[in-house]
């Protein structure tokens with residue numbers, strides 16, 4: 055097997071591995087693909103990701119096979135370019151680029167202009183006839199190589215450049231001439247020697263291997279690790295290395311470099327979108343050293359900017375680029391994020407990939423592309439990340455609210471965010487952990503800020519364009535972002551910022567509108583999102599393609615309404631105990647609990663009956679005609695006990711019982727391990743009058759709603775924490791008896807079901823027998839995870855994070871179902887339940903019902919529905935469709 059693959063320069067490879075992203079990485083695969091369809095790609099070769107894994111596992115060594123592969127790769131480039139690596143007269147220069155399976159923007163290191171030394175720089179100058187360009191390239195190379203490969207402090211290089219500029223009264227790097235760059239190269243070399251204790255490496259092969267190793271090392275850097283954790287990228291994927299002939303955007307005014315998207319990544323609008331810089335090299339655009347220029351005339355005019363767009367300044371190269379955009383979109387059938395360079399009027403493609411986009415843009419593009427015939431509905435559905443919908447389901451700024459606009463920047467990532475200002479990533483993280491909403495305000499962001507950006511509600515930068523680090527990362531994370539607010543000046547020493555004559559201090563509240571770039575003082579009110587347009591279209595497609603129903607976990611009429619708007623098709627879990635906590639009721643609940651005997655309990659329950667009935671009534675009204683699963687009382691009674699002297703005093707007053715007596719009774723109810731204690735169906739067995747009252751409330755309410763609206767709800771009465779058939783047998787008989795009583799009183803019969811939760815391993819194992827008594831099973835995967843793993847949900851925070859970090863569990867098992875373990879119990883119970891009762895209804899009501907990976911598992915297991923919290927209902931609808939396709 056080969057581990058090095060050639061591309062460009064007429065290279066043709068029939069090896070399937072050469073096109074496999076898992077082997078050559080995303081960048082390598084797409085470079086080969088572009089070269090294959092005839093686009094101008096500088097020739098190069100790719101070292102596979104497996105080599106990275108082997109390198110990092112073998113104590114960072116290169117083997118002979120790899121050395122031979124790299125030598126062959128270099129001669130491929132030499133042949134294709136007619137230049138020779140290390141040759142003083144006609145030197146070949148290369149870039150060494152990382153490229154993992156999925157793009158990790160800015161996370162990995164790249165070295166440009168490699169192959170320059172004191173001899174080859176002269177050859178480059180003579181060959182190009184442009185000494186300024188040659189020395190500019192050399193100083194770039196020394197700085198980059200020193201930073202990325204040698205690990206030297208980059209500030210000293212920057213300071214040296216600043217001094218040259220100051221001495222000469224220059225403002226911009228482009229003003230420096232050949233002599234300035236040459237002098238600076240001398241200085242850079244002494245900075246290196248000073249820090250490194252030896253001279254800057256002159257041997258080009260040493261340079262190349264150093265850079266290859268550095269790319270592999272960068273996979274293990276802290277920032278790459280953080281990025282992988284946030285994006286669920288496995289650590290063992292590794293990165294490929296791409297070595298590619300350099301093309302030069304810094305060869306004067308007919309040369310340029312740029313980045314572009316084939317459609318607007320923020321809005322999804324079908325318009326080319328990008329930034330470029332004349333006489334510059336790749337990183338310059340993203341790094342925010344000079345303010346980049348607009349790509350198209352339309353964008354420049356809309357922004358009212360002066361510097362010419364590429365469309366105006368280089369019409370020939372621009373037309374060629376636009377043709378490439380069209381070709382690439384048709385080829386990949388998706389919006390592309392492109393990096394290109396123009397060398398003396400000639401266009402070169404350096405990268406293409408499916409572009410990151412906001413949720414809003416993703417929807418618009420998917421719907422538009424179906425309209426354009428580029429993709430079909432199934433592809434559109436699969437292309438949307440369900441979790442990204444979350445961005446759209448939350449409030450936006452109220453258009454009618456007054457705005458105290460401090461300044462305007464670029465609308466880099468849409469959405470609204472309010473919060474207190476912080477000026478660094480660590481503070482952002484610390485404050486967010488305490489529950490504060492924070493806005494991270496920076497001059498510009500770098501990969502070191504990633505944890506703070508994640509912790510922040512929004513990001514504001516003073517510098518950087520729409521493709522700056524802050525903008526790209528914020529869009530990827532779904533954080534609203536305003537970038538390039540140039541009126542903002544930040545003073546880190548006093549931790550304040552100024553905008554004109556107004557001062558912002560750390561801790562002040564500001565609001566960002568990432569959709570138009572407004573930065574506002576104070577908190578601006580928000581409005582609920584609209585669920586129409588592209589969102590509605592895509593959700594309708596999802597509904598058409600899914601098999602499972604989607605219900606919601608809700609117990610208030612308001613939540614039920616929200617969930618129905620989001621498309622819920624019933625309630626999968628209505629927790630009755632939440633109703634017991636309502637003001638005005640808790641006292642009757644406490645009376646019930648603390649009563650000495652059945653008579654005392656019945657008296658208190660009689661007060662609760664009408665309350666509970668009206669709860670169910672309002673829920674049934676919202677859910678008319680749909681199934682509503684109601685779980686009878688589940689938590690241990692001690693959760694309702696009074697706390698502190700005042701609550702006991704109030705209760706004594708209400709019941710006429712003595713405080714001492716109440717306290718003694720409360721003490722009797724104390725449990726050592728209440729989650730495994732007197733709860734769930736165990737309450738129903740020992741205090742049947744509680745479940746009787748609840749069943750009565752349910753059936754009376756259902757009859758009343760049927761009477762009033764004619765649209766009867768379908769109550770599904772659910773008994774929690776069942777472990778044995780006998781428990782369910784007793785309690786089902788109780789519910790059936792109450793139902794019969796109520797139907798007799800009301801003179802009507804309604805359809806209903808009694809079933810159980812499967813949330814104990816024993817219940818899963820005995821599901822065949824339990825199904826004799828249960829018309830439905832609902833997998834209570836929160837408790838099932840807790841009881842199967844022997845991990846208390848409420849105490850797990852202390853060790854689950856380290857567990858996930860060390861890969862003991864791939865993800866938090868309370869967030870994403872432990873399919874390997876807990877999943878087996880679900881499969882087994884479903885199978886055994888169906889064997890006894892072929893038409894048994896199966897659903898899931900744990901948190902996992904809103905998690906895409908868990909939903910895919912539910913589809914595979916053949917469950918009838920998933921149930922998720924109201925705001926997760928659209929996520930579940932889309933995930934269910936993706937799972938079915």
Ligand code: ADP
Pocket residue numbers: 096148149150151152159160161162164166298299300301302303311312335336337393394395404405
């Ligand atoms: P990243 O993955 O961080 O985007 P890249 O490998 O794409 O890093 O390199 C960053 C930039 O360097 C590219 O956008 C491009 O402008 C420039 N670059 C990389 N390789 C070459 C090359 N062979 N010739 C000219 N510029 C290059």
Ligand code: MG
Pocket residue numbers: 393405
């Ligand atoms: Mg790139």
Ligand code: MG
Pocket residue numbers: 688774775813834836837
């Ligand atoms: Mg439970």
